[in-house]
Amino acid sequence: MIDTYVPNGSSFAGDIDHVILVITAITGFWFFLAEAVLFYLIIKYGEQEGVRAKYVAGEDPKEKRWVAWPHYITLLFDIYIIFAAISVWQDVKQTMPQADETVRVIAQQWAWTFVHPGADGKLDTPDDIRVVDELHVVKGKTYHFELQSRDVLHSFSIPIFRLKQDIIPGRTVRGWFKPTLTGGYDIQCTEICGIGHGIMPARIIVETPEDHAAWVLALTPTQAAITPSEQPTQLGGMP
Amino acid sequence: MSSTATDTAHGDGHGHDAHAPSGWDDPHGHGGHGAHDAHGHAEPHWLIKYFWSTDHKIIGMQYLFTGMFMALIGGFAVYVFRMQLAFPGMSVPFYGRVTATDYNALVTTHGSVMIFWVAMPVLIAALGNYLIPLMIGCDDMVFPRLNRLSYQLFLISAIVLIYSFFVDGGAFGGAWTAYPPLSAKAEYNLTPTGAPLWLFAVALEFAAFLLGGINFVTTVMNSRAKGMKMFDVPIVVWMIIIASILFMASVGPLIAGAVMLMFDQTIGTGFFDPNKGGDPVLWQHLFWFFGHPEVYVVLLPAMGIVAEVITTFSRKKLFAYKSVLYTAVGTGGLSFFVWAHHQFIAGIDPRMANIFSVTTLLISIPVAEMVFVYIATLFGGSIRLTTPMLWALAFIAEFLLGGVTGIFLGASGADIYFHDTYFVIAHFHYTFFPIAFIASFAALTYWFPKMFGRYMNDTWGKVHFWISIISFNCIFIPLFLLGARGDHRRIYDYTHFPDLMKSGMQDLRILATLSLVVLLVTQVIFLVNFFYSMVKGKKAEQNPWKANTLEWQCPSPPPHGNFPDGLPTVHRGPYEFSHPDRQEDYWPQNAS
Incomplete structure (x- = not known):
């Protein structure tokens, strides 16, 4: 329906x-x-x-x-x-099924920062890919997400996933999803968060594993430039 | 609470017992109390009469007209922001370009005004004040001066709210639910003065209704006409009493929360600030612990109005009076245990959602019972489709849709998708519009002959009814569809969301907006009919609808003191229509 x-x-x-x-x-x-x-x-x-x-x-x-x-x-x-x-x-x-990967979602007035784990599949490593207003995930992988807010309440909503979860400053709120459809779709903030609440759109890009690997690769060198010593291990970690 | 009531009674100098309402020393009620003491039998100055009165009918009118005026403000706000949604970026006629700041302030104002300054004053304060003493057969409220104070506080609260539009930074724009941290810090909401003023206005308004509630409950418990037993009290009076008790029992936590929030705003405390060890979610619990019973605070009086109107115009006894009463009490009790359904996805412990899902779905049982009972009352009736009856029947028909769509939101699994979408907006407007407007129109058209001694024009009443009902449905059915397609709330421009600009979605928004304009313009018909009939309408007799309750057994309009021939004595229940032992098809409560 x-x-x-x-x-x-x-x-x-x-x-x-x-x-x-x-x-x-x-x-x-x-x-x-x-x-x-x-x-x-x-x-x-x-x-x-x-x-x-x-x-x-x-x-x-x-x-x-x-x-x-x-x-x-x-x-x-x-x-x-x-x-x-x-x-x-x-x-x-x-319930939280076993995750293949974890992403971090940081909301603030009035933008989203999505922290992808990068090539090594782990957060809080130097190859993390931070992107504003665009979340890249792979079809068929199970993701955990960590929601954080820098200021007021926001809400992380992806209508095509039927997913919605409020984000509370001072906490990390966790949840999960598993995309089953490739393409680009809206991410919404569904909790009023000030005058820019209406201009806080973001997109989720669900990709095939190949496309995603290419995207990760494309963004990794810029990260690597900042921390060159880490680069070999990361590339080695690529599937 | 009883001790408070007694204390105040003595403090007010109104000694009374179970059979003697205030002003008992003068059964005609002239100069019995309050401001009238000084004037004796002389007609007081009109300013005193209309603005400093302790007469429950005048205070009821004050609430009614203030509520109607505030409805114009709430209506104008929704007109402006719906125009922006249908035609983003346009210069709205009579307003101008709508900025994001304006949009949020207008949405917040619309919500708070319609609930706190329209539904509450009209349904509870205006009708409660006007009807309770008349329907229970006494000459006034037991605390008339408290009553006057209640209205004065309410008036100040309305003025404070309106004033907040003109302060630096503008009116508060953090939604009527005022979730912190957004509402708590000026650096987030950008309305350094508007936000505390909003909160102050709301708190004052609560104080006003607390005074009113104490008055209603005490009056009904102590001042009923001789012979009027508990089960002879008309349902609408019962409903207002139950609603007042719910309000008084639920508002405490919110007032505490409001004080904490005001401290957070003004002196930098951190009750709701996570950086200082506070918790933003605490506010949501305090707010909704009040906020959900509040829904029933306004619903029950509306249900009561419908009971009065449908029994009178179907010439039928109310089906299962006691069941209605018990279910109303049950609904009220259960309404204290459903609040967290507003917070399923708010970051509360997810296990709690299971409990609140169960209680929320269970509350459908008593509410459905009331609707079934009203439908059953029509069985075997002799139904007259007068204007008030049309409104009462429309209440049942429209409220049903509001009720069943609540199931989607109370069911935790489905709420994950529908939460904070236009589906929610459509759902609660299908409950609140019938409550605040349809039931109020039923009440105003029904009691108008009593209030002003004249009839409203029935033809124009029906024109107003049909256009209003059709346009109402054309506003909110599109919003159900938009919500199901993912439109989220409080967004001032959907063009930023590609998935929400797909085929037909903007057309639905435009349809809703145009229907709203029709609905708003139609209200001019009502206002003209109302004020014109007040002075020029056909004269109405004492009991134009041939109803049983006591308010119809005194002159229209009732004089100060209500019952010039002495207070009535009650012999039977309020709904003895078409009794087989009686020639006429009605049997007034006080007829011997």
Whole structure:
């Protein structure tokens, strides 16, 4: 349903879409049923000359069941939705599958800095690739992300991944994703962060392993120029 | 709380017992209390009468007109920022070019004004003040001067908020939720004066409603007409009482939070500053611990209004009165345990989302119950589609969509995607617009003959109704779609986001904006009808709708003191319509 308009680009996007579909089906059914009953009653019991309204207190269990039964069924559906929603929530937010690589996302008023681990696959080494407003990842790899903020609250949102997580200054908030679709897509800041909140777009570039390796290689020499002594080990570490 | 009430009662010099409301020494209520003491029976100066009155009806009107005026401000704000969204960069007629700073300030103002200065004053303060003494059959509130103070504080809060637009740096632009650190530091929000003023206005407004709430609860507990038992109290009065209790119980943490935030802003403390050992997320807990019950604080009175209107115009007894009452109490109680659904992805412990998901979905049960009960009330009725009835039925029809879309957001797994998108905006406008506007229009058109002794024009009322309802849906259905397609909130120009400028998305934004303009312009019909009818409308009798509750058993408009023939005695419940033992299809509560 959602993927008609927003492509489904991560390993868990389909699960979230499925929960949304389930809720749409259930609530849609109830919504239209309730509206139908409402309009039916309005038309059926419109004022008529000489017809007096019924006197119904609604306290008798026989009368009350007209309200009670829809009610029990609502509860049943609620429970079903809760289980569906929580199971997805646990996969996305409560478990961290083994990572192939970790990226660091640093948000500030009003830009993103993405720290890629570079050729050695590790953060906080001299070959880290820091890019503003562009995150490069490889399709099919599992990523952990570390979110940090330099000033106020921001929120890291990638609609095609169905991923969203607030960033809190003073903490490192962690999470994961696994891209399944190549291409360039929007990254949004979804928590109001001041007057530049609307001009804080970034892009995520999901690449094939080959393209990504080329990108890493292209950016590594500039890094290496700063720290030449590290260069051989890094290149050796390339797959 | 009871001790506070008693103390204040003595302090105010109003001794009273269960059967004797304030001013009891003079059953006609003239010169019984407050400012009227000095004037005796003489007609007070109009300034005193309308601006320094302790009469609950005048105070209700003061709240109503202030609320209507603030709605114009909130409406103008939304007009400006929606124009910017539909036509980015254009010079908006009657405003000019909208900068990012303006945009944020307008969004913040729209949100805070519509909730704190429109929904609360109109639904609770205006209707509570106007209706409670009339519907429970007494001559005034038990603390009339506290009541006057409540309005005066409220008025000051509104003035402070409006003033904050004209200070250096402009009005606060950190959203109505005011999350720190953005709201806490001028270097982040760039509104060094606007932000503290906003917070001050909100805190004053809360103080005003605390005074009002104490008054409402004490009045209903102590001043009911002789014979009016708890289950004879009309649902709308019950709903306002439950809402007042919810408000008073939930606002404490927020006021504490507001004081801490104001210290952070002005004297550099670090309650919410991580660099000084504070925690920004703490504010979110304090805010939403209030913020979610607040939703029900405004919802319940709206539900109450609908109950009054649909029973009267379907000539039916309310289906399962006690169930409605118990579910309202249940909803209120449960509403204290759902707040963190606003924070699923805010960085709270993810396990907490599971608990709050469960409580949030469970609250759909009592709310659905109320809607089912109202639909069931229509069964077997004799339905008259008057203007107030159309509004009441529209409330049910529209609120249903607001209710079911809440499930998407309460379900943690789905909320990951929908959080902070236009889907959320559309969802809460499908709840808040029915609450703050549809129910208010139902109430105003229903009680107008009582308030002013005249009818509003029914034809123009229906024209206003239909155009408003259609344009309302044309605003927010597009916003559901935009939210589902990824539009995130509080963005002043989507052209920076290639994925959000795909085919048709800008068209949806334009459709929403144009529908909004239609909705806003349509309100002129209402305002003209309202003010014209106030002076020139057809004269209304005492009980034009043939309703049962006590407010219809006194003159229209009610004089000072309300019941010139002595306070009524109650013999039955409020919804005895079409009773088989009676010739007429209604049976006033006080008829013998």
